[in-house]
Amino acid sequence: MYFLPTFYLFIFILVDLNSILGDNNLDANLIGNLPFTQEENHQKTTSHHHHNHHHNSQKTAHHHSSSDTSHSWGYEDHNGPHTWGKHCRHGTRQSPIDIRTSNLEFAYINQLHFVNYDQSGAVELKNNGHGVAISGFEKWEPRQRPYIYGGGLTGKYLLLQFHFHWTSDHLYGSEHTINNLHYPVEVHLVHVKEEYNTLTEALEQPDGLAVVGIFMYIGNEGSSMANLETGLKRVVEQDSATLIFNYTVGVHLPPVLDNFYRYQGSLTTPGCDESVIWTLMVEPIPILVQQLETLRAIHGPIFGKRLSVNNRPLQPLNGRRVQFRSSSLNRQKICSNDTFVTKPSGNGSGYVSVLNGLLTFIFAFFTFLAFSNNYYTVI
Numbered sequence: 001m002y003f004l005p006t007f008y009l010f011i012f013i014l015v016d017l018n019s020i021l022g023d024n025n026l027d028a029n030l031i032g033n034l035p036f037t038q039e040e041n042h043q044k045t046t047s048h049h050h051h052n053h054h055h056n057s058q059k060t061a062h063h064h065s066s067s068d069t070s071h072s073w074g075y076e077d078h079n080g081p082h083t084w085g086k087h088c089r090h091g092t093r094q095s096p097i098d099i100r101t102s103n104l105e106f107a108y109i110n111q112l113h114f115v116n117y118d119q120s121g122a123v124e125l126k127n128n129g130h131g132v133a134i135s136g137f138e139k140w141e142p143r144q145r146p147y148i149y150g151g152g153l154t155g156k157y158l159l160l161q162f163h164f165h166w167t168s169d170h171l172y173g174s175e176h177t178i179n180n181l182h183y184p185v186e187v188h189l190v191h192v193k194e195e196y197n198t199l200t201e202a203l204e205q206p207d208g209l210a211v212v213g214i215f216m217y218i219g220n221e222g223s224s225m226a227n228l229e230t231g232l233k234r235v236v237e238q239d240s241a242t243l244i245f246n247y248t249v250g251v252h253l254p255p256v257l258d259n260f261y262r263y264q265g266s267l268t269t270p271g272c273d274e275s276v277i278w279t280l281m282v283e284p285i286p287i288l289v290q291q292l293e294t295l296r297a298i299h300g301p302i303f304g305k306r307l308s309v310n311n312r313p314l315q316p317l318n319g320r321r322v323q324f325r326s327s328s329l330n331r332q333k334i335c336s337n338d339t340f341v342t343k344p345s346g347n348g349s350g351y352v353s354v355l356n357g358l359l360t361f362i363f364a365f366f367t368f369l370a371f372s373n374n375y376y377t378v379i
């Protein structure tokens with residue numbers, strides 16, 4: 001008689017688990033959300049000293065660059081990615097990579113939270129010779145500074161800066177690719193883990209930085225770039241800069257933030273430090289053709305010459321896992337940031353079949369025990 005409650009408990013657990021993994025099948029179209037065709041298409045918050053250190057570090061080079069000086073590397077024949085040394089050449093967890101939607105692991109983790117992304121303040125837009133970067137968030141009031149947490153991250157990450165990657169060709173703009181297809185533009189929101197005192201310290205840790213990548217496609221709406229257009233026209237030449245007031249970085253976030261890819265990687269510029277937790281949003285955001293042309297009008301280190309490319313070639317995966325976080329998990333209660341991963345086979349139906357088989361076995365087993373118990377009790 002005591003087997004029946006246990007039996008129903010097991011049935012409840014298995015049915016619930018089956019529903020969780022079954023939801024992954026519903027996301028097949030989401031996972032395969034390919035780029036649009038071109039036609040359709042702490043630093044510590046309480047320390048001003050640390051804030052200034054990070055601010056100055058940002059100004060020396062594009063993106064989160066560390067040891068190399070800003071003018072010793074680039075994207076030209078004489079100083080392009082094939083000439084970059086150190087980790088760039090010998091690292092095993094380098095970025096960017098190609099995201100293969102047929103080889104993803106489903107990550108059972110919390111939602112990624114973007115805090116203060118609706119706040120506004122003054123930022124600096126600068127042409128550093130490798131592109132344009134928007135920085136100055138460390139000068140905002142601590143209670144207003146944008147940051148992220150959750151989504152499998154093990155702490156609070158403060159926004160340092162963001163920047164763009166593009167080429168002169170619609171087909172090859174983004175650094176990361178989805179099934180070997182590029183988007184015209186890729187935005188990188190660079191965050192540093194709050195517990196590290198300096199950017200140098202953060203670059204020495206595998207979880208020092210958290211970069212959120214957002215793809216852009218050519219569309220008929222360009223609100224995310226509207227407040228940058230005038231500023232971009234003022235920073236055409238290298239080392240030129242301008243201030244933009246009342247800027248809200250949240251305009252660069254897609255409407256849906258719950259679906260993303262996750263992997264461990266590196267900076268995509270020298271010294272290619274392997275200190276980045278990458279989050280690539282599945283949903284892209286639009287950019288107008290004229291806004292893209294404004295980006296492409298930016299000049300590189302050669303005076304009067306447009307920066308025709310500022311993206312690094314794809315790097316080998318070297319056995320790393322690429323995880324996929326689905327919005328279907330929002331319906332489930334997750335008690336911690338720990339990650340529970342199941343690797344799909346095909347579209348994930350294999351796991352459902354196995355669970356159904358296991359469910360049938362458990363049903364038969366406990367039915368046998370229950371009836372056996374009743375039989376011997378009667379006798």
